[in-house]
Amino acid sequence: MSELAVPSEGILPTQWLRKAVSQGLISSDRTVPDSSFQPASLDLRLGERAYRLRCSFLPGPKTVAERLKEYEMGHVDLRDGAILERNRPYLIPLLERLDLPESLRAKANPRSSTGRVDVFTRVISDRGFTFDDVAPGYRGPLYLEVVSRSFTIRVETGISLNQLRLIHGTARFTDSEIAELHGQTPLLFKGGKPIPEKELVVSGGLFLSLDMRGDPEGTVGYQARKNSRLLDLSVEYAHDPADFWEPVNKEEGDRAVLEPEEFYLLLSQESVRIPPNYAAEMTAYDPTSGELRTHYAGFFDPGFGHSEHEPQVGS
Structure with a gap:
């Protein structure tokens, strides 16, 4: 893991997100495409499987993979596309993983196009106690909980339903x-x-x-x-x-x-x-x-x- 020499506090813009990818702070087995880079966030892509859940969960002191064994009810393959039912929670491993220094944390949110069709998403990470917040220094995979509230939807590997911001220091205004x-x-x-x-x-x-x-x-x-x-x-x-x-x-x-x-x-x-x-x-x-x-x-x-x-x- 390399330290990203961020010059000031705040949310990292696209040029620093590109540096984070090139230095391995954000990585993927598949090349991160240019289309994933937004002005101050990175689109995260769906992986190859969606696990049906009997309920939502946070991993707490365990990894997500360990907790998943308790809540999984089978899975569907997303490589050629699959249908996700309304009001059923699914957990999808994302293609991107993080290797953050202690100076950086991350915050996730649905893309605007996802929110506008009432698809509820939130990121969970290993040993995490909150949704969508990734602790400073986190090293590991990311998972996306997906619940479509209004529509039956079709998704496939590689599409993006949410995005991630990297944050250095204090970014919030009073x-x-x-x-x-x-x-x-x-x-x-x-x-x-x-x-x-x-x-x-x-x-x-x-x-x-x-x-x-x-x-x-x-x-x-x-x-x-x-x-x-x-x-x-x-x-x-x-x-x-x-x-x-x-x-x-x-x-x-x-x-x-x-x-x-x-x-x-x-x-x-x-x-x-x-x-x-x-x-x-x-x-x-x-x-x-x-x-x-x-x-x-x-x-x-x-x-x-x-x-x-x-x-x-x-x-």
Whole structure:
């Protein structure tokens, strides 16, 4: 294992991720393709088997392979593609493994395309006590738990459902630092204009609200259809959205009633801009504010919603 001479604290950008791969901190028996490198994260690829689980688990003081013997209910071969059933947890060894120095830790999250189709994923590592967090100095394989909540899906070896960030030191901003950054270079916009600092809601991060105005037909979002067709995640632009989504229309008073345990795609009222030298993460909604998970996918790349031209309006 070699030490990566990272110059400063924070999340490693793509040029440092490439160095991490070239120095063996991230390795794979298959070449890591250029398409896996994102501005501040690396797409992780599915391995050759998916193990059916009777329940989710964390390995605790043991390795994942040791714990898997207690929870496995057979497996399916992913090399030629396989179907994963709804609401069934699967554990898939990933093609990438880590050999981190003590100065680096890792954080995983679903890709945005994965979260948008209600596929719940989280990484576990040997002797780990939390999901998606990989301890400094970790040496070993990575595994992905996959649960498709709304659709029956098809996956195959080599496709990516989640991504990994490498972190050196402290990367998280305090609320006061977020507010200060917004004052210097706006992060949130409404109606094409920066949100005034006095209207900014900051508490453990920035809060976003829903846009319930709707289009001319009154549509404010979409709900996942029940008993839809098979969703093949190994192909792109091959599905009709109408086969999987039905519109959600607002009620009088610009509001909508959401059914428990159903999955929706809704727009935020605010547009987001991440400056090129920063990154961000979307976190689950605070349960004290309501029983609602806002998003499975968490990473905003550097430069999301940013434009080289004025005015800035976000995305």
